[in-house]
Amino acid sequence: MASDMVKYALIVAAGQGTRAQVSDTEAQTPKQFRLLGGKPVLQYSIEAFASAFPDIQFILVLPAVYPDFVGRFPEIFTKHPFAFAIGGETRFHSVKNGLSHVQKPDAVVFVHDAARPVLSAALIRRCYEAALMHGTAIPCVPAVESLRMVDAQGRNYPLDRHAVKYIQTPQTFRASLLLEAFHQSFDPSFTDEATVVEKAGYPVQLVEGEPANIKLTYPQDFAIAEILLRNRSASAASK
């Protein structure tokens, strides 16, 4: 039965977060390990997946050189099964290292940015259902502002915003398909798992993402995420 399917949440947390740094001190702490509303950023994603699927197995990809995060926050890692991998030079290499722990080709794998702490259990379940049906599920949200394309000569042209989507994670797949796609050699066009799977010859299925599911990329994103998390707790408490 579909709900008995083995599920892996492969959370990539091996980046350096250089664009999010505002000082030399913060340069020591990649964004996914910084505190947000009193908890490490990474903890929010773990809680969201555990709430969507209590039987989920975690694969956490961590930087090779970073002080012992697991030892400092042991309570995060005791409630669910965790496997750990060391990150690589790019996101592609980090995901590939994490996939070495995927043992079952008939499982479903969610690949999620540790730097996206505001995802909901509803989004995770929506991706799961779509991946079961189509083999792939890539969450996206519409572009909300006017868009322009700039060509190599510096000329610019209006672009139809309805023809453009912002892509999010968790990018979700049948494990067999994802494992096969990651046998490819690295290509600089690989910005996410959708681009890897597509280059392997599989179409990708878009699903509705969430505007709140932002990626912490720049310093100001922490303040925005904190407000989004607070609003979500307040609305859950009022139900």
Ligand SMILES: Nc1ccn([C@@H]2O[C@H](COP(=O)(O)OP(=O)(O)OP(=O)(O)O)[C@@H](O)[C@H]2O)c(=O)n1
């Ligand atoms: N070699 C890498 C690069 C990125 N990531 C992870 O991929 C997610 C999304 O990447 P991004 O926001 O680009 O993170 P960084 O690479 O850390 O950011 P920056 O480019 O600003 O250094 C993050 O959770 C990051 O930790 C990873 O695991 N391994």
Ligand SMILES: C[C@](O)(CO)[C@H](O)COP(=O)(O)O
């Ligand atoms: C995977 C991703 O978060 C989808 O939006 C994004 O591609 C990561 O890209 P970045 O260049 O590392 O910010």
